[in-house]
Amino acid sequence: MTSAAQSAERAIDALRRGYAVRVTDGEAAIAVLAIELADPESLAAFEGGGRANVLLTDKRAAFLGLGNQLAAAGMQAVLIERTPWLDLDTARAVADPVLDLATPLKGPFRSAPLGSAERAARAALSLAKHAGLLPALFVIEGGAADDAVSAADIEHFAETGALKLVSRARLPIKVHEKTEIAAFRLPGGPEHLALLIGDPYGTTPLVRLHSSCLTGDLLGSLKCDCGDQLHAALHAIAASGGGILLYLQQEGRGIGLINKLRAYALQDQGFDTVDANLRLGFEIDEREFALAANMLKALGFGTIRLLTNNPAKVAGLEAEGIAVAERLPLKAGEGAHNEAYLRTKRDRTGHML
Ligand SMILES: Nc1nc2c(ncn2[C@@H]2O[C@H](COP(=O)(O)OP(=O)(O)OP(=O)(O)O)[C@@H](O)[C@H]2O)c(=O)[nH]1
Ligand SMILES: [Zn+2]
16 A cells, blocks of 8 residues: 555544544645534634634535635635634534524625635545545644645545455356456455456456445335346346446445435435435535446456446546447336436436436
8 A cells, every 4th residue: 555545544534533634735734623523622622722614515515605606716615714603513504414404504604715725625525525424624724633644645545546456256146157256445445346247258248337325235225226226237247148247335426325324314305316415515426437447447348338327427437448339228126216316317417217
């Protein structure tokens, strides 16, 4: 593991434990503390008698009435000036939209320029996302913390070039006894898997990129189509003679399990899957398909046939040098509970359903 990956990993771990982290970019530096984990003691220690501001993504800030200011500046990281009424409870409500109905947000909120700390701020928000936390931080410009990491190390952490195939073994499965499983590791990241079913090297292989969905894959959730798509894909690949299923640890379109469950709580309040992600401060889809492309290349595949309804997967693979000779639709598991979810995919994220 490189030292860059190590320092990013330590910073992710510190943030997830509720400790402050210093993010540097040349001369610029900020100290940050995850709002959702802060308590009165840790915030007081962090502030040291001063007053920390609040750092949010542009997506979350747009819900605080800062849309116009943001659009003008084209910023991805937004600094909100703390005023005396913006106490810890209010900051938590600013961070967590699930509390929006219980704690109607006051305002007006005022954003302040980040200046030379803009890149460090963007990197800090990405650190929170890697930690599976809400991208909402207390921030002190120029502040100190025990753990420090550079913005560049955080940016490199997300790159998938360092992907390594670490293990490959026979794994007979129900749809095809001749199946192999391969495991990949990224420094500090989760393990990603590939199932090589039948004879994938014989023809242009049929491929499925499956993003993990604990609720759908394992628990039989009816809110989405993931579990049924997973099994339909395995059957289709086996029936085709040979192909690959990539099982990508990208829970919740890359926002992580807890944040996906927060998105579900927002969906219970009436927001659709797209608005729920945005209200939480995330992009509509946080996944990185370069990861899948690198896994396919490591296994020796350059041209594939892809099972998907999602044009972004085709574009994402092709941008990384994998030729998609054919796209085949994958419909499975439509029902009363996921009707609105599938309609949203068709109407708002361009799915060909
Ligand atoms: N954030 C969020 N993630 C969800 C929701 N429902 C399902 N997911 C996640 O969405 C991902 C499912 O993605 P895929 O099966 O690859 O589906 P897709 O991108 O729509 O594309 P195709 O199925 O290939 O057409 C999994 O990571 C699920 O955990 C939701 O409401 N919110
Ligand atoms: Zn699902």
